[in-house]
Amino acid sequence: MAELYGERGEIPESEFCESWTARTFSLARSAFETVTRSAEQDTGVAATGDDFCYIDYVCDPDLGPVGVVRIKSAEVSTPDSAEVLGAVAEGVQEFVMSHHRVTWPVCGEHDRGLHVGYFQETAVWECSGGTTDGHVVRAIDPAVQP
Incomplete structure (x- = not known):
């Protein structure tokens, strides 16, 4: 919210809600491109297609200006x-x-499927293998170093 306020200043509630949802949708579309590219490079299989609706944006007139991503x-x-x-x-x-039917991504050290986690405000792939509580394998966005 602070970022949005910093960008737009004080705005009416309805405009704020629309901006909030539009920003979330824009981030989701960008994230989708990053993640599908990574999945396709890692697995060699298509991560997109008509079989799956990834990102959906709905603005219900009964709910007012708030949309759902x-x-x-x-x-x-x-x-x-x-x-x-x-x-x-x-x-x-x-x-x-x-x-x-492909496990993605996989920890090269423990040969286990990874799970989403967060480390220092960065989305990461985590492995639960090893003798400790697990470890961060890499950032979800390959361009970011956690």
Whole structure:
């Protein structure tokens, strides 16, 4: 909210709600491109297609100016870029696993499927293997170093 306020200043509630949802949708579309590119490079299988509706944006007139952004069936209710990236990564991961029967991504050290986590405000892939409580394998966005 602070970022949005910093960008736009004080605005009416309805305009704020529309901006909030538009920002979340824009972040989700960008995250989708990043994550699907990574999935396709790592697995060699298509992570997109007509079989799966990834990102859906619905503005219900009964709910007022607030829209809903969904990745698969999960609602993305934050304009925080790391959280949006994590939600999109989970949706793409679910598709790759259910549609192609491929575990993605996998920890090279422990040969286990990874899970979304957050480290220093960065969305990361985490492994639960090893003798400790697990470890961060890499950032979900390959261009970011956690």
